[in-house]
Amino acid sequence: MTDRSEDGAEPSPRRRGQGELEAQVLAVLREASEPVPVAWVRERLGGALAYTTVITILTRLRAKGAVERERAGRSFRWTAVADEAGLAALRMRKVLDAEADRHAVLASFVTGLSPNEERLLRELLAKAAEEEEG
CATH class of the missing domain: 1.10.10.10 (Winged helix-like DNA-binding domain superfamily/Winged helix DNA-binding domain)
Known part of the structure; x- marks a missing residue:
């Protein structure tokens, strides 16, 4: 049926x-x-x-x-040239680029992260800073 x-x-x-x-x-x-x-x-x-x-x-x-x-x-x-994660990152970048107050958007995004997501973001940022220095 x-x-x-x-x-x-x-x-x-x-x-x-x-x-x-x-x-x-x-x-x-x-x-x-x-x-x-x-x-x-x-x-x-x-x-x-x-x-x-x-x-x-x-x-x-x-x-x-x-x-x-x-x-x-x-x-x-x-x-x-990108995978699904790369495509999602491109979308996120496009949204961020369209906003006048990037600080407010990023602050709002970060406050919405779970503790595990926040920890991962901190680790990724630390790794990116190390790569930039070295």
């Missing part, structure tokens, strides 16, 4: 968010051993997305610095 809405219509498929699609495209690209064309990415995603949708996601990821492209004839081949 199929779930139906009150009006008897079939439920529409769950719509994925932009971030979810970006993460999926990035994961597929990271599986590739060499730069790949859009059609390869689309096929690995199951083939249900429109070709233009895949190009749009790749273009957005390129603008964020998460992927690179190289010319291959009249089209491009794509390569991941």
Whole structure:
């Protein structure tokens, strides 16, 4: 038996968010051993997305610095240069860059961290400072 809405219509498929699609495209690209064309990415995603949708996601990821492209004839081949953590960091940087009061944003972010997250952040900052000095 199929779930139906009150009006008897079939439920529409769950719509994925932009971030979810970006993460999926990035994961597929990271599986590739060499730069790949859009059609390869689309096929690995199951083939249900429109070709233009895949190009749009790749273009957005390129603008964020998460992927690179190289010319291959009249089209491009794509390569991941960031993983999912890198993509999340790029998003965080974009949000931070859009705010006028960076101090307030960072202070608010830090006060929302759990004790374990705060400890990890302190360790990462200490490690980054050591690398900068040495």
